[in-house]
Amino acid sequence: MAGKVKWVTDIEKSVLINNFEKRGWVQVTENEDWNFYWMSVQTIRNVFSVETGYRLSDDQIVNHFPNHYELTRKDLMVKNIKRYRKELEKEGSPLAEKDESGKYLYLDFVPVTYMLPADYNLFVEEFRKSPSSTWIMKPCGKAQGKGIFLINKLSQIKKWSRDSKTSSFMTQSTKEAYVISLYINNPLLIGGRKFDLRLYVLVSTYRPLRCYMYKLGFCRFCTVKYTPSTSELDNMFVHLTNVAIQKHGEDYNHIHGGKWTVNNLRLYLESTRGKEVTGKLFDEIHWIIVQSLKAVAPVMNNDKHCFECYGYDIIIDDKLKPWLIEVPVPCDLAPGHPTASLRSCPAPTLRPQAGVGGDEGGRMRTDDQVNASPSLTSSTANDRILKYNLINDTLNIAVPNGEIPDCKWNKSPPREVLGNYEILYDEELAQGDGADRELRSRPGQSLGPKGSRLRDAGRTVLTTWK
């Protein structure tokens, strides 16, 4: 049936709307019959909530998994990864192998993290082991660098110890919930500046896991030179790479936005460090993305109406080891951006956070429980093009041929529509290759040069490990 796809969104962003319109799709409201709903994280909660949720029919697709917060909330992500590691260890899987000091050989990709206030005592124990270390405090429910600060003394976080309630994550006191992680104070510096990597990953299904990596990720640089000196611990321009923070810096440049493409990074590293170590670094990055998805796959509600595009934030340290920082979902409005118009979404009225608001005035909208996330806002012209193409390629994969979706399809798009995406991991394909592959390939072990590297559509699927 060649009806036109009917779309709804509660996010007024041109990169989205232009993509819908160019496919000839028809805009409708959420009360009408729709096929495709690009929704904010608030809305997804309503759609799938026990009280108000509704059943989606076979020709309806949404852009979030119901409990995506298992991955996108900082504390839950860490919890899931820890659980996954323990499970592997119990099974005796070689992936969970540890070295002499008890560190996981292949699964040590998240900095040591604790939840506060719940794990306060555990944290103190760890802190005392290396008292000169720096830790980073991040509020669970916020994004774009808001509320983050660094500490190097226990006294700076005393107030979390006084809270004796061990609350569950879904109640009121989550507004005080923080994660505290060991700060990576030896990041790889280029031009003396700290940067992080933002990579986009599309997941079409969790079981079997099928995910795609967008080839055009980027690096975000700080405008100020990095220094680990304790006197600059408060200077967020040195430490936080979020564009939302950096763009208020004196030296922020609106032409390039402090961003580099991942290809530039690759060229630079290959030229200055060599091809092997660079290849190894990128293999490891792919590895940690896939492992993190595998970690949440068992708990993720693999609703067939869903797909999701995540933005992975990764930091590389000066030993060329990648660390997973967090996985926000790029979908919300960025407060204060000139092209953003506030749309009220069908969600319960939100109370503004204490201490939040600041220079953004009343236009900001934050969320109690779920990460407000990095945005579809474009800070530069290049950015706009990137986000437009990202949405375009995402839609091509999620909604094949731009036709009315049918959730019964096998979610296996043909190679040609991938655009700038590449298959990162396809569990079905991987399993079909035989179980003996599992032991052969590990990140860091030398594979054939084409074995596990991200390559064009003409080559084999990315990974050979399970």
Place this chain on the structure above:
Amino acid sequence: MLQEESDLSLIIAQIVQKLKGSNLYAQLERQAWASLQRPEIKLESLKEDIKEFFKISGWEKKLQNAVYSELSVFPLPSHPAAPPEHLKEPLVYMRKAQGSWEKRILKSLNSMCTELSIPLARKRPVGEQKELLNKWNEMGTDEPDLSLFRPVYAPKDFLEVLINLRNPNYENGDSLSFRTHLGLIQVPLKVKDIPELKEFFVELGLTTGQLGIDDSTQVPPELFENEHVRIGQKVLTEQDSAAAQQYIRQGSPTALRAELWALILNISSHPEDILYYEQLKTNVIQHDLLVDSLIYKDVKLTASNDDYYFVFEDYLYQVLLCFSRDTSVLSHFAYNSASPPKSYIRGKLGLEEYAVFYPPNGVIPFHGFSMYVAPLCFLYHEPSKLYQIFREMYVRFFFRLHSISSHPSGIVSLCLLFETLLQTYLPQLFYHLREIGAQPLRISFKWMVRAFSGYLATDQLLLLWDRILGYNSLEILAVLAAAVFAFRAVNLMEVTSLAAAEKCNFILKIAAY
């Protein structure tokens, strides 16, 4: 026969003369003395034994590389009676044009100086010196007020000068014929035609593998890439400059490029070189030059806004500020048609004893100058090495892009080559563009002057510069410029204005190689 022999001995004598003053000579001498300890060196056959020792220990190779380097850089001596100006530039009218262009630049610089009442140079007070030393690694932040400074000149100003170049001995008549050159350059220099270019660039032929094309993901690496990389590693192990130069004509693997370029340019980082760089740094700290502000302004206007190079902003200051104080650069003026500007100590105008070269390296930066350095930051992150590589690239190649000369790699010849190629092989396009007031050279000039830096994606730019090094010639820039027009010919035929033509070619940055 006799002439050739005497030419050869002249060349040998010159090179020996040059090398005698170099570091390498001192090292060889030391090595020779030290080798006397070795058991295989016998007094009876001292000369042969030492020669043999040098061969085995790799010193002969170093000497070979040094000789090769000299041959590549210095033009061969011509007629023994030729005055030194001939080495700079044999044609009188070119020399004259360069001279008057220099006068204009200097005038512009001096008037800026007077307007702003800033001295050309001054010693920094101690407090300021300390501050600068602290800020050495982040000079990009907190810059001085540069709003009153303007670049001394921009490429388009230079283009106007080139357009007006005329050979007073050349009469081509007023009548138009099919031989009439349609382009902007109206001087009769000899440029290569396609058959000659094909021969010159034989390694770039369709049947030879190239990096950047034949190592793309669609091509199995066994066909070309693997072997090429293996040869590259071998070349590096042998440390042979000439072999490296030959090898790089097919492009350099990214991981080997930094070393290969250093080998070809004969740069090795000895403690003396690092010390020299530190000395230059001290000069920067102690004295402030007017050109420093010009450099600052240029970096802020160009590299800081470039999405490939903004990361390296601070390196650019560290290199360029030192460069302008490096008097060793003055030696390249022996074969550069340009001459370093002279300045006089205050109050002593005209008195030769009080003349100094200004800036100390004799090179006045123009708008876009910092883009010569920027791509190198992708290869070298050690400031003194980065500095050495840049300096050598400048005195071998880049200086030709902004001085008026008849050299085949000089900008005048490149422009003429570009226009001739276009007119010969795409006459319809050339005519059309000319008719709509979009002379092709007006679009491609800035690409060539900057050696495409900032106009090509870095990985492609480095592949292009590989070929500049490999062929020891800048002609590839003109060929590439013409190729871009050929590539865009269909679109260009449809445009109706210069602005549209510019836009059409702007996609160069993402265009195919």
